Amino acid sequence: MPRLTLDGIAKSFGGVPALDGITLDIAPGTVHAVLGENGAGKSTLMNILSGLYRPDAGQVALDGRPVPPGDPKRALDLGFGMIHQHLTLVDRFTGAENVALATGGRLDRGLGRARAEALALAAELGFTVDLDARVEDMPPGMRQRVEILKVLVRGARIVVLDEPTSVLTPAEALGLMAALRRLAAAGRTVLLVTHKLAEVFAAADEVTVLRRGRLVATLPIGRVDADGLAALMVGADEAGTVAAAPAAPSTIDGQTTPVLEVAGLDIDDDAGRPAVRGVSFRIAPGEVLGIAGVDGNGQAELAEALAGLRRPVAGDVLVDGVTVTPGRARDRLTRHRVAYVPRDRHHTGLVLDMDGARNLILRDVDRPPVRRRFGIIDQARAARRLAQAITDFDIRGAAHGPARALSGGNQQKLVLARELGHAPRLLIAEQPTKGLDVAATAFVQRKVLDLTRSGAAVLYISTELDELRMVADRIAVMSGGRITGIVTRAEADPQTLGRLMGGGSASPAAATDPRTGDAA
Template sequence: MPAPARTPDSAAPPALSARAVTKRYGTLVANDAIDLDVRPGEILALLGENGAGKSTLVKILSGLVRPDSGEVLVGGRPLPDGDPQAARAAGIGVVHQHFMLVPDMTATENVALAEGANGRYDAASIRARLVEIGERHGMPVRPDVPVETLPVGERQRIEILKCLLRDARVLLFDEPSAVLSPAEWDRLAEVLAALAASGLAIVLITHKLGEIAAVADRCTVIRGGRVVDTVEVGSTPPEELARMMVGRDVVLRTERPLVAPGPVVLDVSGLALRAYRGDRDLGPVDLQVRGGEVLGIAGVEGNGQSELADLISGVRSPTSGSVTVTARTGRGPGRTGTIAEDRHADGLALPLSVTDNLMMRAIGERVFSRLGVLRPARIRRHCADLVARFDVRTTGLDTPVASLSGGNQQKIVLAREMHGEPDLLVAAQPTRGLDVGAIEFVHSQINAHKAAGGATVLVSAELDEIFALSDRIAVMSSGRVVAVLDAADATRDRIGELMAAGREGATS
């Protein structure tokens, strides 16, 4: 969605600057002499791969981390190092990817907590200010409802309003769309443009080229902790931005391989789950997926896609119905690999090592243990091979997975789940939070699984991803599969209509 016409004053002094900011963690140089400027009324995109140093820079700019050298300036004045209260007082606000809200508190109570009321606050005054600023900036919120019951987009608006209530003049958005649906991102894009038009300086930290094209004026690209260049977005093709970010040419559009369908691998019959979200029921769902086929599941978040993926992969038990997975040869039971929607909560044990996470499913295989005794040499050789094959960037097999970038964490999930060539792959939001290089890799693995005769169920909030990979697309609305379309016959408008209306009967 194009941003409203804005004309940031390129001659105006920067609202926020970084000068030769450097930060090391042992031998790792997270930020290497980074220079950055953002002016009032401007949206500056900060683009980089997972692990490029974006998050470290955000923490330095917001006072959460003290740089080893260099300085941060607000309105031309140096900001004290490692002092978040000074950063907030200087007008810097941060909207984090993972919201800093107390779930069972209301929006009003969360704002009061953020403002530090020392146990006493004027609820009516804070509520009135929250409502007034929300309406002024086109970000209405419900002030008296526990935030855990609110949709993700409204929770994000509360985070933004928390900053505006503290008179923020610079807003740092750290991967703001990672938790949003496409429609919620479109709404946020309008909000960002309006905030910039009102004179705020905005830094948008992202790895999504489409978001940059939609709202940003300039883009600073960092790779390996260093600034590659700062360019005007309107005159820089997406392919060039991707090349600067990754350091090589990147395929931005995935070509779907054409594979002759094999035997039925997944057979879902009468699958139902009662009250999966309060009073909403899932199903009954009837679906089949053949070997060499990708079935995409599209729908607005909360309409049963996540629960359907859990039922198919065996994470949840259905109220009724059945899921049958057959080997891709058509004979005997099949094996399922699962890419969990939330890799942090369900896909990985973050404090454990790369080896531990890679071996979770394979540890009982005879090649890795004998009579209950592990065979460490074989385990390490196996893990080293997976790390090499899946291009996992890690300092070693004993490195805690929590210290890796999101893209490398997802590669570990892929390596573990693809080991042994599963007959069915259930991929739920497989590229959420990943940069274009990591997305390209994940897509290539899904396509390779398909080309080898495996079946795939792909659940994604990214319609571009659904269209790029799917042979057929099932649309879900209110817990039901309302239509299954051949990819050749599907359009964005048609899928959008089905998501919203949900009136067609399910087909398979």
């Protein structure tokens, strides 16, 4: 008998179908991966399983018994455990306190009992975890292990993980995939929602592909390869456009002025604590320099400082040999032709309640030709700019309605169209493909690489190592707010990058000077 059965699940929002007749059986003791593009219905389906959404039609059954729809508390009690991409821990509590809190605060289940059960489960799964440490003091990988233990102590028989490796080092990601296999071997059912094909092949027994709200295929992992999955996700007609072309190598010689030079940069975070210390590097014309590292190691503060949104404590920034005045975002674009794609398209990249045309002119609204006499905005020019962007960037749905109505991929294309529309000399791209599906990711990468052919430079910040190894000429790794090493693409194997991400160093033969990126 299947552990979990979905029979004809359908859900619409505002008359637009999000799920259309999903029927699926999932066996006990297996890892089942769920893949699909943005808007394919993955999140909607997981929210139905966890009781957050009530389906319009269809039935969910657990061990052959119907599950009451739209009841999160009942779903938890029946054994559904959800591990969200953004963890739901109390930072000031210890790991054990967070586990105890998850039991529902019942008096018969105290801290000691919860701690003992969590330690036993940790040993079973091969987890290394300090349950007496505060969550705020834990590294990302340990926090996630606490989150998993939390749902298991509560009695989860079906564990759903949404993009679980987004903040993990390569070694931590491999450890998590091994732990998922151990969970399945112990009889639990694991649903793995991910866009990383490597994770599917590392952990899954079966894979289900959703496309535009419909179930396209469910296959044993041994009957499909990466190309086949990509074709199922985006359609056979578009499958050949998924992979981005590799970047061309570029180097700095003694005669070339770098497009970007950063020297001894120190930056504090919002609380005044050191976030970046002693960072130096250079980017040549036509080069993509990747910045790797576990999220939260100073990458965000570095990007904001280079974009003029945060004032450094010390250090210099030069664009095409000209020193840039600290903390003046407008000058970055108008004087130095620096474009910025922020990590958070919802709060920083776009004004979601404004339409596409107004979002496209945000950077020009205070000057001609967009701003005419008496402060009047040239609406016709804005409309023409939107029409051109829709054609050049394949932005679907942007002609009418607010930006919040667009899919994640189309929102990111709108941001990219605005920033690349100024023919920048330097593009700072911070997590530019985060949350995007395979086809949208490839599109963004191609646009970035096209920019370098004009001699522009790109600083490409990402936590996705495979992505950086595909698009970057060199990769600098940040750990603890410092650059621990800069390696060429050929030297950027997972072991070297993982060692640098952990604060170690690259092997002497492969290393470059972390101050400049030049050969050691």
